[in-house]
Amino acid sequence: MSLHLSRRLDAVAPSATLAMNSRALKLREQGHKVYAFAVGEPDFPTPRFITEAAYQAALKGATRYTPVSGTPAVRKAVCEATAKHRGWQPTPDMVTVSAGAKAALFNLAMALYEPGDEVIIPAPYWVSYPEQVRMVGATPVLVETREEDSWQLNPADLAAALGPKTKAIVLCTPSNPTGGAYTEARLKELAEVLRGHDCWVIVDEIYGDLTYDGFVHRSLAVVAPDLRDRLVVVDGVSKTFAMTGWRIGWTIAPPRLAKALDTIQGQSTSNAAAIAQAAAEAALLGPRDELEAMRQAFDRRRRRMVEGLNRLPGVRCRMPEGAFYAFADFRGVLGKRHGELRIDTDDQLAMYLLDQAHAVTVGGGAFGAPGYLRLSYAVSDDDIDQGLAAIGEALARLT
Numbered sequence: 001m002s003l004h005l006s007r008r009l010d011a012v013a014p015s016a017t018l019a020m021n022s023r024a025l026k027l028r029e030q031g032h033k034v035y036a037f038a039v040g041e042p043d044f045p046t047p048r049f050i051t052e053a054a055y056q057a058a059l060k061g062a063t064r065y066t067p068v069s070g071t072p073a074v075r076k077a078v079c080e081a082t083a084k085h086r087g088w089q090p091t092p093d094m095v096t097v098s099a100g101a102k103a104a105l106f107n108l109a110m111a112l113y114e115p116g117d118e119v120i121i122p123a124p125y126w127v128s129y130p131e132q133v134r135m136v137g138a139t140p141v142l143v144e145t146r147e148e149d150s151w152q153l154n155p156a157d158l159a160a161a162l163g164p165k166t167k168a169i170v171l172c173t174p175s176n177p178t179g180g181a182y183t184e185a186r187l188k189e190l191a192e193v194l195r196g197h198d199c200w201v202i203v204d205e206i207y208g209d210l211t212y213d214g215f216v217h218r219s220l221a222v223v224a225p226d227l228r229d230r231l232v233v234v235d236g237v238s239k240t241f242a243m244t245g246w247r248i249g250w251t252i253a254p255p256r257l258a259k260a261l262d263t264i265q266g267q268s269t270s271n272a273a274a275i276a277q278a279a280a281e282a283a284l285l286g287p288r289d290e291l292e293a294m295r296q297a298f299d300r301r302r303r304r305m306v307e308g309l310n311r312l313p314g315v316r317c318r319m320p321e322g323a324f325y326a327f328a329d330f331r332g333v334l335g336k337r338h339g340e341l342r343i344d345t346d347d348q349l350a351m352y353l354l355d356q357a358h359a360v361t362v363g364g365g366a367f368g369a370p371g372y373l374r375l376s377y378a379v380s381d382d383d384i385d386q387g388l389a390a391i392g393e394a395l396a397r398l399t
């Protein structure tokens with residue numbers, strides 16, 4: 001067949017985990033226990049009161065189109081939750097509710113970036129940031145961060161990366177994949193650099209409620225309110241409320257941009273599912289005791305995972321401040337062999353660990369950090385213990 005696909009796809013990498021996932025599926029079908037350390041979602045069910053609210057809303061008629069950017073009620077709920085839990089008060093005309101934060105970010109890419117534009121993305125980064133930039137023909141500018149700096153963008157590195165073509169910068173705090181989070185002091189320093197340059201500032205706060213050891217998540221909107229006229233907050237219910245399947249995320253943006261996002265969403269997906277919007281409204285306004293229980297479970301598993309990783313010879317892992325990922329340095333085991341097989345890259349190591357330990361991990365190269373592996377600790381304590389033991393045995397077989 002000679003029909004061409006769009007050239008847009010030439011620049012876009014497919015999901016790095018696809019080959020791994022199909023291999024993992026095969027192992028499962030063969031009856032093996034597989035340790036799912038690649039997952040990006042809580043293993044808890046959505047709190048019952050949220051599902052009940054959705055059910056009641058559906059019975060009451062939340063089964064039709066809603067306004068493109070979300071019902072007035074859910075947009076108001078986003079504003080109330082932002083005021084209560086993030087410390088600043090947006091207005092509903094700033095809120096665009098989408099089918100997940102990923103769709104919200106894609107709307108932003110459509111609304112903001114053109115060929116020739118550069119978008120600064122600190123590395124390690126969440127895989128979709130650069131790919132979405134490429135999809136619309138713009139250029140991601142990847143700026144390295146350092147583990148010993150909690151993976152925070154350095155102000156001098158930001159200053160060096162900013163240029164006349166810079167259209168936006170995308171920060172993620174706490175970060176997927178590193179779990180690193182920005183301190184108020186660092187945000188202040190970055191804001192100072194950004195004041196000298198006219199570009200959009202996008203902050204993905206989807207893991208903002210998942211921080212540990214007393215680390216306080218701070219919003220740039222609070223730390224540098226003068227930047228609000230070009231600040232976009234990306235957030236959603238997926239991670240905090242264990243609602244990945246409901247597909248609700250949003251942007252909080254200056255009204256002019258929010259209007260543009262409404263136009264783009266109006267000609268693409270239109271509104272996010274009405275029932276899911278009702279669920280998100282209940283989640284945002286409801287009690288948070290179940291969330292706190294989930295957060296505490298993640299906290300416990302975080303220690304278990306990171307301490308377990310650090311016991312493996314050749315592996316090093318820093319204790320992350322937030323999210324639910326351990327980002328471990330496996331460079332100490334690269335270059336080794338298993339019989340004929342030589343393991344030189346993180347992807348080869350991830351495949352080896354899948355085959356030998358039945359543990360699914362994600363190679364750091366996909367996130368711009370070769371030699372690392374990302375392991376999600378949104379899995380049971382037993383899976384962490386047994387999976388790490390299996391990884392340890394597989395590593396011990398390398399020479």
Ligand SMILES: Cc1ncc(COP(=O)(O)O)c(C=O)c1O
Pocket residue numbers: 040099100101102103126172175176204206236237238244247248249
């Ligand atoms: C940093 C980050 N942002 C956004 C998303 C998208 O979340 P969703 O589309 O489920 O709202 C994810 C999901 O993995 C993420 O890790």
